[in-house]
Amino acid sequence: MAPTPEPQRFLPLTAPMFHILLVLSAGERHGYAIMRTVEERTAGQIRLGSGTLYPAIKRMLADGWIEEAGTRLDPALGEEQRRYYRLTDLGRQVAGAEAQRLYALVEAARAYHLLPEAGQHPAGWEGV
Amino acid sequence: MAPTPEPQRFLPLTAPMFHILLVLSAGERHGYAIMRTVEERTAGQIRLGSGTLYPAIKRMLADGWIEEAGTRLDPALGEEQRRYYRLTDLGRQVAGAEAQRLYALVEAARAYHLLPEAGQHPAGWEGV
């Protein structure tokens, strides 16, 4: 039945790992841009230090969740040493599987009245 | 504005910790019952070993998320050595804050098309 039963074996993901997959799902980025985008997206609430980010990238490459999109020599920016990464199919599947896991937890939390009722957005949590 | 001392400072929670809070939010339980309830609730997908559970309980007690509800000598069960725990107000707040954090991540995942559109439940994920 399941064409790809694999991505679940990596769950659960840690928070930093999921945040990285999340920003990469929106497009290619280099390491520093991942940091900044996460910080921006969460209004400064989540900050990835380089000691978290770069080892995480290394593991994701090794596990085939992401691949290098080429070191770009941006013509407008001198010759910067930036390493760009993009999600692989597996990476997107892992991110999707983790998102479904989180979704199920949120539903459970609602059932136990830890959250406002379905459809209602709690104030101040629009985009973390 | 915040009447209580920042439950957010404990976030993010690890998966085992949140599962424990989740089952305790439904009522008092002893350690072994927590294990079995989590396993039951997730159709056997999540299993807490005792090496995860008991140290986690110890930390939660120390941080005031849970409190001992008394060692019960169940009259029908001889004198069993069971330690019951219940959520404190702080524990419920921490669980709620974590649930909101997860909710925001799910919304972000939806915005990035990692999940089916709003309101639709992906098949086979009703209660994990």
Add this chain to the structure above:
DNA sequence: CTCGGTATGTCGATGTTCGACATGTCGAAC
């Protein structure tokens, strides 16, 4: 009387995060 389930707990190995440090470039301010 042995086996499986209940019940609590420790131990060591492993893996991840976190903050600090290291290195180097670039443009703007002074």
Add this chain to the structure above:
DNA sequence: GTTCGACATGTCGAACATCGACATACCGAG
């Protein structure tokens, strides 16, 4: 011209949590 902050990548050690295995003990069924 040099100092400063932002960009950019990376390593290191300490701290912490999980995980599976092991330890202990009681109980009832077969």
